Amino acid sequence: MVPRTIENTRESDETVCLPDDEELFAGNDVDEFSAVLKNERSxxxxxxxSRYNSTRGPAFISDLISVIPNAHYYxxxxxxxxxxxxxxxEKEFTSVxxxxxxxxxxxxxxVIGLPDGPTAHFKLSKLMLRKDIKNHGKPTSHKPxxxxxxxxxxxxxRVGRMIQSLFPQDPEFRGRRVVTFHNQRDFIFFRHHRYIFETKESKQKESKGKISKDEKNPQERTIARLQECGPRFTLKLISLQHGTFDTKGGEYEWVHKPEMDTSRRRFFL
Known part of the structure; x- marks a missing residue:
């Protein structure tokens, strides 16, 4: 029996994507992210x-640059x-x-998509920089x-495609890097790991008090594990705006308002 959770008892939502939604897939071919996701643009x-930077801001940006290939700080x-x-x-950037x-x-x-938007505003919380993560790994420059x-x-x-457009679509698996954006209850959890393959000896148990030949010559087996590289943080979508950033005349696709939180089982992503 499957236990009841907030996730699997969420309120029904007519906007949930279906595998046979032809309109959705047709829209993917012409949306603002299609050029990057089709590898037509890198x-x-x-x-x-922001104009008033903080003491932890530069360290966070340094971590972001190590996560996102072809990212430049200005x-x-x-x-x-x-x-x-x-x-x-003018300099042909695809996002800001x-x-x-x-x-x-x-x-x-x-996050501002270029040249035609959209603009997503996320609340950032529970930030942990790479240097603060115990036994963190050092990522390579391979595409994750x-x-x-x-x-x-x-x-x-739509938000997922926007995040996807920040990264190259041809990962270099040799680098063993993996970047994860996991949505749970409208909170997007970010993690950055690298695969580690370790060789360990495996011994078989004794049979009737006798030592087997396999135990005298233990076999080696390869196991895989994840090592976190950092940073670690959580995002929550505040608004999604048509076009590039415009506080005065901008038209919003979606804005979170307190009165929308009518139930613990109502989610939007």
Whole structure:
């Protein structure tokens, strides 16, 4: 018997994606992310900060650059965000990530798709930098394998494709890197690991007090495990806006409001 959980007893949602949804798959071919996901363009990411940076902001950005291939940091200075978006378009970047900080702590991410949007605003919480993770690994420069799980609704599908467009679509498995975005109850948990293969000796048990030949000559077996590389953080979608960042005339696809939280079993991604 399958135990009842909040996830498998969630409220029914007519926007949940179905495997035979032809309209959804047709939309994938013409959306803003299709060029990158079809390998027609290579992802190129510009990372910057809010105007008032924090002490942990640079360390977090350094960790992000090690996670996302072809990501470049540009100091914000006094430039308006629209000017930065315009510059990124001219230099053929495919996305802009803005790390927002509050009280010396990164607390939000703004992800802007280029050249036509959309713009996603995420709340950032439970940040743990690589240096703070015990026995953390050091990632290589290989392109990582990307794992996205549990993005089941149309909104979740769109957010998942936006995240996917930040990474190259041809992972280099030799590097044994894997980046995971796991959605659970509308919280997106980020983890960065590398595979480690270890060779260990396997011994067989004694039979009737006698030592077998296999035990005298133990066999070697290879086991796999994961080593976390960091950073570690959690995202929660606040809003999704059509087009690039525009606080005045922007049209929103979706905005989270407190009155939408009518039940613990109602999820949007």
């Amino acid at each position: 992802p190129k990411i510009l990372i910057t900060t 100091k914000r200075g006094t430039y308006d965000l629209k000017k930065i978006v315009q510059y990124a378009n 990530i803005v790390v927002h900080t509050n009280r010396r702590e990164p607390d939000a991410l703004l 394998e990307l794992v996205l799980t549990n993005f089941t609704t149309r909104l979740g599908h």
